[in-house]
Amino acid sequence: MKRLLILIFFTVLIAGLPGSVFGNRKPRVIVTTDGEADDRASMVRFLLSTNEFDVEGIVNSSSQFHWVGGEGWNAFHEVSWIRDYINLYSKVYENLLLHDADYPSPEYLLSKWKVGNINGVGEDSIRTEGAELITNVLLDKTDSRPVWIQAWGGCNTISRALKIIQEDHPERMEEAAGKMRLFLIWEQDKTYQEYIRPNWEQFNIPTIISDQFDCMAYIWPKVLPDDVKTYFNAGWMTKNILEGHGALCDAYENNNGAFNAEGDTPSFLHSIPDGLRSMESPDYGGWGGRYVKVRNNVWMDPRPDSTYQYPTGQWGFSNSWSKNMEHDTSPEKVAIRTNYFKPIWRWMDDVQNYFAARADWCVKDYASANHHPLVRLKNTPLNIEAKAGDTIKLDASATTDPDKDKIDFRWWNYKEAGTYKGREINDAVTPKTKITISNDALPGETIHMICEVSDSGSPSLTSYQRVIITITD
Template sequence: MKKTFLLSILFSTYISYGTAQELENHSIPEEKTRVIVITDGEADDRASMVRFLLSTNEFDVEGIINSSSQFHWEGGKGWNAFHPVEWIKEYIELYGKVYHNLLLHDKRYPSPEYLLSKWKVGNIKGNGEYEERTEGAQFIAKTLLTEDHDPRPVWIQAWGGCNTLASALKIIQEDYPEKMEQVADKMRLFLIWEQDKAYQEYIRPNWEHYQIPTIISDQFDCMAYIWNKVLPATVQSFFQKEWMTQHILQGHGALCEAYPNKKGAFNAEGDTPSFLHNLSTGLRNMENPGYGGWGGRYVKVRNNVWMDPKPSSEYNYPTGQYGFDNSWSKMMEHYTDSAQVAMRTRYFQPLWRWLDKVQLDFAARAEWCVKDYASANHHPIINLNLQSLDLNAQPGETIKLDASQSKDPDGDLLKVHWWMYPEAGSYKGNFHFESEHPKTAFKVPQDAHTGETIHIICEVSDNGEPALTRYKRIIITVNH
């Protein structure tokens, strides 16, 4: 009797559908995102590169470019010293040592030879220098100018300064001015701060009016060097020595063994949010930076430029360069007053709310480096009863939600969690929705007004080791 009772509890929470054989032709995820990485090679860039390379099955990598920043440039002294550009080649070679094992888990992983062909050296000789037409700048320009009839945008991630990107865009402006609008329409930018003067001095006055979707992030800093000061304790455990050593640093192949760390603990990956934003998790955040996803959530501040939500009404967005010197994160880093600490925690929440799942995803990819398919875990596949994820509904209308046909490639049990993401929608009424049942119903609140939006997240996690999660976002637009 007791055993029957326990099983009934288990299966009221988890569902189980599918085996690896059944899903062999069913597990193709969403289309890959086109990306260009521009990096100044700091220690946290090198840590981010390990995770990035393990995530390249999700991307079409168009370029990996050395650049400088206000912090590191060729000829810089002491802390400003520039890490030799060959580190990218070395990391790709380490990736090559685990590449064939990664293929066991996803045939879409690019070859080391392909990645090496995309590695170029950009503007590295000074802080913010963008006049020289370096190989890296010309490579970016050529990529953006190529008329390949591919409708997918190119996401350019500035892990360091914007100077090599500025040089590339200056080449286009000077040599192909008639193509500037076409190129701008192709670009999406994710900047980890403005780490030199190039954005304000050249890109903003010459390109921003083309309405290029541009994220300039400060909330990334909770994954950088201050993580152990600002992350909630429940999240910090995924970054501490015991977890990192067990799941990443030891016994996971050559690439993970090279991961820069702090005596076995997480050191920093300040640049990682830029490509977490580009992962196809199902959160649809690439449609709109205000939706929120693994790379954070942002608000539009001018043109099509998006920055972090204000910590409080007393804060004002910068009129010029947004970076280390006027960072809200740095302003709040040393807060000790309980009210200020709570405000800082809320400020970083758009990013840290996902970080346990982000770290488990990293752990699974680390295992793909050394385990065969049957011994590792893989992401669940969500199947909903809806023909569209964009719905129209009236106040008081009931919407039936059903994720019971979701599947897992490893045959694991699946747990479904439905929840309303109030910050992402425009409806701001006092209404809460949450359910742990695969089949549930959502009743549109009676006080919702025409045109307001409500975001419902379907979160599906398996019970594998490490547990993996994927999402579907349903956006309800209210009408009368």
């Protein structure tokens, strides 16, 4: 009876929480950014995605590339750029509300903007408002939900926040660590290695340190497959983002009409609750990439091949696998590089169409724009236990589309995410399908089945639901 009451309590609690347009719970997020051109482009997409999150903070920070006092390319962009972008968001806010009432007000977002540690590379000695904001969120007892903290630049403001906790509340370090999730776009200063790792990694904080993000940064023309580049070229970007989509998209920094760079975007793509369940474990894979555990609860990119070794220290520009492969030209090495980035680019058509729809939401009324299908499973648990030889029914026939568009279904096995590597599981293009667990499946192995639903709207939008099958004795 006690277990039943607890289950009912949490069911009611979850049902009462705000959800995303995909029909799933919102995660809590904090952004830290050094304000580089690609950060500013990522901020446009982030602001158009804020209905998917509970935004707890947007914080200026520095990095090894940009800091106050840096000169030339290393110069620091004035911190007010964040305020300016939120003001541009305010110009399209009322129209965004026509599509989702969960968009936060510009006033709310401005209240979450703070300046962190910006005076030098890796400076983490000053108690800044940005660091204190992060501290307060982690120590707030009124909300125990996890917080995804993103480092678009260096980790120094995050480091300063954690130092405050260690200095002022050492007895609460484990408590704060239990709420923290980190997504680092490289380690863009030394503070992760010099302070966070020796003092906090012991608490097994889920930490992603990404290198594969680089396929959405400045080198994308060299490394993306040709069919994916279509969504980054000037024709697509100009039509879908840059022209006629309101003040915020007008500010989107581009390269003569083409995509320039959004190297930091994977850090929040990972947290969009799109049904891929990527926040449950970094090795599940999703819009923000797929990662493997290298130590404690620290996750990095899958090795391109057996010759690559994980770094023992800082993981960044100087030893990046992406940078090492950037100029490869032989067909064999290009194939390795293409496969290395596949955990992100495999989703890019859907990701870009998502962006295009949000750009439309800035200027179009509800009836004139497109919205995501809502994937609903019927008599199909998200987690299934099955024995070898069992037949599993998968049913997404309750799925609907808010615009009454025609919807297409695809059930497919995400082989890289599962541990079963035996017989091929064929795709299905119907709402309902069955799969029979092969007799060579071993206890403990997993099969990740993705239900992918795309609508006939313009741009075509895709939603998902992942079902994980675990083999038992």
